Amino acid sequence: MAKALMWFRQDLRITDNPALSAAVEMGELIPVYIHDTSLSQPNEPGSASKWWLHHALRDLAGKFNHKLIVKSGKPVEVLLALCEAHDVEFVVWNRMYEKWARQRDTQIKTVLKEQGIKVKSYNGSLLWEPMTVSKADGTPYKVYTPYYRKACLNQPSPRYPLAVPKYTIPSDIEQNAINSIDSLALLPSINWYDGFESHWSVTEEAAKTALQTFIEGAILNYEDDRNIPSLKACSRLSPYLHFGQISPNQIWYAVLDKFNGDMSDKGVDTYLSEIAWREFSYYLLYHFPEIQQVNFNAKFDNFAWQYDDAVFSAWTTGQTGVPIVDAGMRELWKTGYMHNRVRMIVASYLVKNLLIDWRKGERWFWDCLLDADTASNAASWQWVAGSGADAAPYFRIFNPVLQGEKFDKQGEYVKTYCPELVKLPQKYIHKPWEAPATVLSEAQITLGEDYPFPLVDLKQSRQRALDAFAAIKEA
Numbered sequence: 255m256a257k258a259l260m261w262f263r264q265d266l267r268i269t270d271n272p273a274l275s276a277a278v279e280m281g282e283l284i285p286v287y288i289h290d291t292s293l294s295q296p297n298e299p300g301s302a303s304k305w306w307l308h309h310a311l312r313d314l315a316g317k318f319n320h321k322l323i324v325k326s327g328k329p330v331e332v333l334l335a336l337c338e339a340h341d342v343e344f345v346v347w348n349r350m351y352e353k354w355a356r357q358r359d360t361q362i363k364t365v366l367k368e369q370g371i372k373v374k375s376y377n378g379s380l381l382w383e384p385m386t387v388s389k390a391d392g393t394p395y396k397v398y399t400p401y402y403r404k405a406c407l408n409q410p411s412p413r414y415p416l417a418v419p420k421y422t423i424p425s426d427i428e429q430n431a432i433n434s435i436d437s438l439a440l441l442p443s444i445n446w447y448d449g450f451e452s453h454w455s456v457t458e459e460a461a462k463t464a465l466q467t468f469i470e471g472a473i474l475n476y477e478d479d480r481n482i483p484s485l486k487a488c489s490r491l492s493p494y495l496h497f498g499q500i501s502p503n504q505i506w507y508a509v510l511d512k513f514n515g516d517m518s519d520k521g522v523d524t525y526l527s528e529i530a531w532r533e534f535s536y537y538l539l540y541h542f543p544e545i546q547q548v549n550f551n552a553k554f555d556n557f558a559w560q561y562d563d564a565v566f567s568a569w570t571t572g573q574t575g576v577p578i579v580d581a582g583m584r585e586l587w588k589t590g591y592m593h594n595r596v597r598m599i600v601a602s603y604l605v606k607n608l609l610i611d612w613r614k615g616e617r618w619f620w621d622c623l624l625d626a627d628t629a630s631n632a633a634s635w636q637w638v639a640g641s642g643a644d645a646a647p648y649f650r651i652f653n654p655v656l657q658g659e660k661f662d663k664q665g666e667y668v669k670t671y672c673p674e675l676v677k678l679p680q681k682y683i684h685k686p687w688e689a690p691a692t693v694l695s696e697a698q699i700t701l702g703e704d705y706p707f708p709l710v711d712l713k714q715s716r717q718r719a720l721d722a723f724a725a726i727k728e729a
């Protein structure tokens with residue numbers, strides 16, 4: 255019987271996996287994961303991602319009775335060796351969209367084909383692949399709304415999710431996956447990740463359960479509640495989506511099937527349009543491959559960023575003296591996740607109030623987020639910075655106090671992650687520096703000791719940012 259090697263990458267699931275289903279049709283299955291040691295920064299996974307990957311691989315290995323072959327090295331060399339050792343006829347994978355991955359995969363395809371091996375790739379992670387969507391004049395969209403509403407929604411319907419295929423793995427494959435995964439040493443050497451385990455279950459089944467729970471409840475209030483960080487109002491599917499433990503197709507059709515294809519409910523429409531923001535991020539990454547490092551809007555190349563180690567460190571450790579910012583940065587550290595509204599607030603504060611280059615923030619998120627994703631992270635940072643495609647204008651500067659008072663009225667979110675402020679009355683929870691001495695004393699807070707004074711004056715730093723922006727606008 256012919257043998258088909260399935261190269262798993264960011265598609266660590268067995269349901270709705272087009273390459274896996276195709277491999278099973280071709281013959282006996284050889285499931286393989288390769289830890290690509292040729293990657294360097296900025297493409298090498300961050301520390302939090304490696305924690306997730308470790309657990310996701312263990313979950314996947316279990317599905318193959320631990321006969322997942324796990325190797326590390328240069329993929330082309332590993333694949334050639336495996337093809338020879340196991341007499342492989344077909345190699346399949348699901349496509350990735352980063353420039354480095356596309357170049358690597360094209361080269362591998364050529365080398366394998368030269369050896370007489372048949373190679374095929376599939377779409378396993380997007381509803382609409384970037385190369386299939388363009389404006390009437392053939393150029394790529396740069397604005398989200400027409401991209402999604404005009405182009406994507408008028409494309410042929412995305413693939414309906416595939417069932418789990420019935421596979422047979424050759425008997426000579428060893429059940430050695432757990433040892434091989436452990437030997438990749440993915441778990442970070444500094445154990446700051448203990449808290450992750452109480453927040454996340456890293457399995458394909460957990461992704462399905464999270465989706466089901468969300469569409470049975472929170473989706474109907476998503477439009478209003480998604481901005482409130484103290485509520486469980488979002489689906490929290492982002493790390494599963496990044497590692498492909500669930501596909502956007504599974505999400506799309508679970509929602510449509512539940513609501514009989516009706517997208518008119520505000521919650522449903524808004525949720526699906528967030529899934530489409532992920533698609534748009536991949537679209538941008540594909541058509542503008544440098545967005546992780548290069549300003550989409552070249553005017554920002556002359557922006558007068560400022561950098562100060564101590565200031566950046568205060569931001570990363572949640573010690574800026576602005577409670578909603580500090581709560582967000584501490585949520586990230588503790589759980590590997592940060593609520594979307596708060597991501598926007600902390601990013602705006604870094605880039606606009608502290609005038610630190612968005613690329614520094616992007617790198618910190620890359621290392622700490624469990625859902626760190628080249629496309630969504632880079633596109634979102636550029637969006638907040640104002641340098642991106644269809645970005646928030648630079649002059650629209652979030653006031654973190656007003657944002658906190660609007661979206662965390664009672665200060666519940668802040669109190670969860672900044673317990674030293676728990677006794678502060680609601681009136682001052684987002685601006686402790688304005689609290690009278692007696693109030694601070696009753697709340698057992700000494701500013702500068704229990705909680706920092708604000709790093710910068712919000713009004714002055716806002717004006718400084720506007721001046722810096724005016725300078726590049728005029729240039």
Ligand SMILES: Cc1cc2nc3c(=O)[nH]c(=O)nc-3n(C[C@H](O)[C@H](O)[C@H](O)COP(=O)(O)OP(=O)(O)OC[C@H]3O[C@@H](n4cnc5c(N)ncnc54)[C@H](O)[C@@H]3O)c2cc1C
Nearest residue numbers: 488489490491492528529531532594597626627630631634
């Ligand atoms: C500065 C900044 C950095 C970010 N970095 C990342 C990142 O590295 N990885 C990542 O997946 N998301 C990133 N996001 C987008 C967004 O914050 C997360 O996708 C979202 O918070 C994940 O939580 P959820 O799954 O509960 O989202 P839900 O609200 O339930 O949304 C469902 C899904 O839609 C997608 N989505 C939602 N909002 C966005 C968005 N703005 N852009 C792209 N996709 C979106 C995600 O895949 C998400 O899982 C970033 C946002 C900002 C402002």
